[in-house]
Amino acid sequence: MATPHASLKLQESLWYKDAVIYQVHVRTFYDSNGDGIGDFRGLAQKLDYLQELGINAIWLMPFFPSPLRDDGYDIADYFSVHPSYGNLEDFKLFLDAAHQRGIRVIIEMVLNHTSDQHPWFQESRSSRTNPKRDWYVWSETDDRYRDTRIIFVDTEMSNWAWDPISKEYYWHRFFSHQPDLNYDNPVVREQMWGVMKFWLEMGVDGFRLDAVPYLLEREGTNCENLPETHDVLKEIRARLDKEYPGRVLLAEANQWPADLRPYFGNGDEFHMAFHFPLMPRMFMGLKLEDRKPITEILQQTPAIPENCQWSLFLRNHDELTLEMVTDMERDYMYDEYAKDKSMRINLGIRRRLAPLLDNDRRRIELMNGMLMSMPGTPIIYYGDEIGMGDNVNLGDRNGVRTPMQWDGGWNGGFSAADPESLYSPLMLNPVYGFQALNVQSQKRFDHSLLSWMKRIIRVRKSAPVFGRGTIEFLYPANHRVLAYVRQLGKETVLVVNNLSSAAQAVELDLKRFKGNILIEMFGKNIFPRIGDLPYLLTMGPYQFYWFRLRKI
Amino acid sequence: MPEGSILTDDFLRELMNVGEVDILVGVPTFNDGKTVGQVVQAVRAGLLKYFPRQRTVIINVDGGSRDGTQEIVRAASISDLRHVSNVNTLRTLHSISTRYEGGTSPGSALHTVFAAADLLRAGNCAIVSPDSTSLEPEWIERLLRPVVRDNVDLVTPIYRRHKFDGLLVSNLVYPMTRALYCKRVREPHPSEFAFSGRLAAHFLEQDLWEQEACQMGAETCLTLSAINGGFRLAQSFLGSRARPEQAPSDLIRALRQTVGVLFWSLEANVPSCSAATESEAVPTIGAEHEVTLEPLRINRKRLHQMFVHGVAELEPILRSILSEGTLAELRQIATVPEDDFRYSDELWVRSVYEFAASYHKAVISRDHIVQALAPLYRGKAYTFLGQNRDASANQVEANVEQLCLTFERAKPYLLEMWNGRK
Amino acid sequence: MWERFVNELSTTMQEIAGSIGQFLPRLMVMLLVVVIGWLIAYVLKSIVRSILRFAKFDRISQDAGAAQFLKNAALPSSTELLSRFVFWVAWVGFMLAGINFLGIAGLEEQISNFFVFLPRLFVALFVLFFGLWAASFFSRAVLLAAVNADLPSPRLISFTIQTLIILFTISMACEAVGIAHRTVLVAFALILGALMLGLAIAFGLGGQDLARRYLERRLQHPKKEEREDELSPL
Incomplete structure (x- = not known):
């Protein structure tokens, strides 16, 4: 039997199951030195804000030196910080300050490829005989691995690119300036573990590993999710557990749940993975005023090992991806959420949460309520806690990456620089602009979205059942109501969501909980005891309830 | 009542209507129809006068009275106050009543109040006794103010008492509590007290209600739990506590409610209470103690008789509880003529500690151990009455203090007995 | 004479050998039964003990004052006592059953009496x-x-x-x-x-x-x- 101490340690090492993660790019948050670009010293200064919000983990997007042709996912040096954001010392300062506040830090790690500016690639392409030649995937022809799909269909024609210097083709799954590393080469694997070790030594609490399905290539396959790729990942996990227990790996793999399942292995590969298909279906269910898309996808979601966790999100730095939906569903989503073609990019919609939901406070609350009550660890994209807007006139996905709006003053409190020199223009329109919508103004009122977000995060954190419990759907006859029961040990929580824009009555079959009293978790008021009859609830438009079941 | 629940559906509905409150006053009753009306009126007046802005509720939990106690409480709703011109109210004041299972057991009554307090998230609670006819509106303020304003977790009362009133408290419960738990709480078994929502939640979590000792003496149990949980304590001077006519002065019941709980609590707390040594005072609002001295006719002779009789008749039982030396001394003083009889502090403390240790070892049925203490207590009461017959208030207090110090000094003896074989 | 003696001797030897041959398997069976009985009794004892422990039998008997009674009699705790009792009853039962296999006349009746009596x-x-x-x-x-x-x-x-x-x-x-x-x-x-x-x-x-x-x-x-x-x- 485990000693209490050991089990405490285990609980502690499962911290990611109870976490509420805040996703932020250092560039967008706060500029401490007035150069128009957010930096680590600025981020450190705003940690108090994040602590007050209630989040307990930060996921930092790439901050490494990079030509920045893919928002930093094209890394040119793994062992340093992009000079615009500060230096390693600043990063360390930020990391320590976060840890002091009980906030963990997960950083981005791009394993699949480097920038073509990376010295490794420069050496590798210098001649066909260079010792680093086989660190990348080279070929004399461009017809190998023909069954592999192209991801960035809007910009790339092929997964092979011609290198005029060494007169051969190199392999790239993303942009042509991002050559893929050759993971068949043990030296490369060792090098990349060295990179991870460097950051683990510094104290980071985990990695979000980017683009993991594509590490290896095999002829005759689609070169995704290969068993050899899993072997590489398992090796990384084993080393991590051995040398740095308690740190986590988060997989970015935009796949169907059944294809994602292998990334959890037997609890010996990834700790967490994004549940990509759920997110668009939450939006779809809301628009359809029907729970079907949501219950359907969660039913298709396989069980995962005890020590693994889904991570859930409403919006992130990328487009609202519609890769994991059927054509019919995609068309519906486009018609409902991106009528204007400029809002679409690749296979998705490049918009933020508030504009997607027509800035309807009730719908924003409902979506956040579902995010926080479904099984998984919720991730909040920076700015969504105050309902920031987007700017579709900025290229690529930069419209959802505008500076954080702190107050109504100069540059929205983001930077002391000239407005023209900011890395990105601020939102200026009368609805979403920084003068109307900012942290300071929302802090002043109890009914602001920010205050409400603080409250819901606090309530969520008060009940471990949300992060760790099981889920079971109730199927009331009213299909506009999505209801489920979360359970962990003795703790039971009933969640009821009204997806409809009109008031609804719903009868829930709660017979097996007979004798329990419902206690609404926000106001903590008592609702009638569950008896033999179906439990009747009436719900306002887009209203949701969290009830704690209690026997007394 | 639904299975496994202590709250009836009707009561739950009433609680739903009440909703969140700031102040909750509980009145446990059992056939108190004569006095409860007066008490509830005073409570209500106190709440309206001193806490007009707070959300308040009066909750009566009844053990199944047949004299209309519940109806009297329910009738004391806001409506019949309307024609009282000098009381202005801001809010609705709910006054609700429920029955609890478990007959007259005070534990069940308090359990119900605690559960209601928890459900209503009452941050400040008070319990008043339905037979306190001398209860004045000010008592509510004196009890609750420290909790509301100063974040105190438990406020115990101090009463103006006759010097010979509450001899079990002054000769055993108070000194022993003080010696073992190092807090000078004058009334460890209060009939009126106030407590915070924090303490109520802590107490509910501990699952003490199933314990027989706690069922009997929930008040003592709460006091000890507050002390041991490191909660903030205070005492508040209330005034004279009128002794109701025909006081149910059942000594055995009183012993079970106080001494039984005290002995029982040691099971869990001996390691911690052996560490602390010096007792500390509890902050007190108002007079530290007030004593009245009017002469009383007391039959001391019978106390002495029952002591002598008890020591002789209970010898086989006492032999299994007490050490040989102590028993021999008791038998020796039992032979002393009444006028020279004296049950010294030292011997009394030693007897009590040996009882506590035997309770721990369960040498015989624990309830029997508690009962067997009764004749010895009578002997001690006899001695106390004689000693203080002509004493002034200060002298009485000094004598009690002396006894407390004896209890404190003898603590190592208790621990020795506790771990020893016999 | 000598022949008769030898004859007698060999007959006796044969008889003895015969009865040993008859007796030995029975003895083996008996030993087996006794050993198996011991095992079963041991298991029973453990089961009883854990049930009583789970039911906090010691506490119950302590509250009732039985613990002191046992202590005075220098007996082990009531849980231990009860489980040992079960063990011995079960094992003795098996032993008697084993002896039954020996087929010793007269004993069988006594043994069956014992089982009725148990x-x-x-x-x-x-x-x-x-x-x-x-x-x-x-x-x-x-x-x-x-x-x-x-x-x-x-x-x-x-x-x-x-x-x-x-x-x-x-x-x-x-x-x-x-x-x-x-x-x-x-x-x-x-x-x-x-x-x-x-x-x-x-x-x-x-x-x-x-x-x-x-x-x-x-x-x-x-x-x-x-x-x-x-x-x-x-």
């Missing part, structure tokens, strides 16, 4: 145990109640109760074992005692307080105005 023994021991326990518990309860109610000669009352319960218990135990059928008669003679026992139990346990108040009212010294109870202990 459940009765069980019941008798059970009755005895709880009877003795009840006797000490109730006599003490009565003694305390009587002393605290200031009744005359409490010891006598208590002793009477104890004696009655013990007598009753012994007769019941004898009845259960089946020896001394005549004690049934004694038991009938003791019906009066049983009645009194019932009263004692009712007064001692069911309504100690009620009984005491009742008795007080009936038997108290008439000098009511001088009662000490004018002083509230609390």
